[in-house]
Amino acid sequence: MDGLKVKGKVWRFGDDINTDVIIPGKYKFKTLDMKELAKHAMEGVDQDFSRKVSRGDLIVAGKNFGCGSSREQAPRVLKEAGVSAVVAVSFARIFFRNAINVGLPVIECKDAVKETDEGDLVEIDLEKGMLKNLAKNRVYMFKPIPPPLLEILRVGGLVEYLKQYGTYKV
């Protein structure tokens, strides 16, 4: 992430992508090594995802992304695998919070999801709430992430945020 902007190639997924398919429980109970766990990112829906994804790529998915368990390993392995942001129609709430807390931008933008295809090059400005699909030459506006949460993202996650501020500034 360059400041509050991200740019990358899109991987498309459908509705209700749950945390068990993002990172299966059988791996996550054994280690905290995210590099190791990231080899299994999205394994439940795409066996080869971790080999195909490049640093900076984005996930664009349907509704209720990240539903299911509270495992923070889910956004962590996506980030570790190289994913720079997830754009979806909607997110499950624990995943949404976890993603912000580990410094993975999450954006709700229904129109962009509808018109974005796999492989499209996309650029996002989190502060402005703007998503550009460079492949299709389309621009979408989305409701920006609330400022206190944007600040957590800006500093790189909740650990860094609390190191800097000591407590929540809500």
Next chain:
Amino acid sequence: MNVLAGKTITEKIFSLACGKTVEAGDLIVADVDLAMAHDGTAPLAINSFREMGGEKVWDPFKIVLVIDHVAPSSNEGTSNLHKMMREFVREQEIKNFYDVGMGVCHQLMVENYVSPGMVVVGADSHTCTYGALGAFATGIGSTEMAAVFKTGKLWFRVPETLRYMLKGKLPQNVMAKDIILYIAGEVKADGATYKAIDFSGEVVKDLSVDGRLTLCNMVVEIGAKNGVIEPDEKTMAYIRSKGRKPKTIVKNDEDAEFEEEIEFDVSKLEPQIACPPTVDNVKPVSEVEGLEIDQVFLGSCTNGRMEDLREAAKILSKNRVHPNVRMIVIPASAEIYLEALKEGLIETFLRAGCVVCNPGCGPCAGAHQGVPEKGEVVLSTSNRNFVGRMGCAEADIYLCSPITAAISAVKGKITNINSLR
């Protein structure tokens, strides 16, 4: 004038927790009464706690740590994470620690700590279970849990409340699990995202505390932040039986504002089943009747309580488990295990051919105690049937009530008990 007028239970609990009147939509920072984490989430929380410069936890009496997801450990990697938890408990002098075999974290929380009016967070999505006792309880991630360990506080957005009115009278052999599965099928996996769900109506009044816990346990499967049931005499009797007192008894105001009120009439409800691969893919059991099964799991934070075991034992006391089926029974806590032992239920299960494992999450978490093989069909009383949930991506998981699980185990295939009579 009562400054708390016109508020929902969730709004009132938060108002009390942050010392000012709050309403749905407000972003607040609240003190938490209890914070729970288990072996799937605590190790990462401990790491984050250290990374954020944590030295001493805010209150060693208010933190509950449980080893339940892979317990006892099945491999060296997990053993290492368990050791990390034990060391943290000693170092921080955490008073409430449950090592392997004591039970599923949520059952231990309900048995030992949660009281009406509390704000409880847990690093597990099914923390929402405790709303059945009139508390606010929700799941959070590990790094947020680390922040709670450090500060005792967390930010929340006060949720709008959806009121689910459960009307009618539950038919014979239809349980709380069937109600919540039916609701999941109706409103779908994102039907209540970010919302509180208030379960009201005569059916809820009639349900036991065990059944109410099952209802609230699964609200996260439809996206909700928390589920809540207004405390009544049954709630208070349960709290008293555990030697506790309520923090505050909070009820909905007469003029409380609900975002939506939805009625569900359960009078004609048939036993329900969630088919793979999602919890909202729900059908009446009769529609999938006859499908042969390989493994049955009775247990979990959803359905490992006394009422669940009793209902299953009624069926298994007169019948043996089908020879083609492995039936795994796991009481949700050591306390339940002992009670089941005294009542003779454990003997019933063993004589019927079940495998009875130590209290914990069992095969639900997918790492031990019954990982299925490719192509196998599992019928489970737990709460998730996602691809790979039980450790094998090519096994099919169906979710049902303890009654449906037990009768199906006997028949060797998915069975609607009510079509047998």
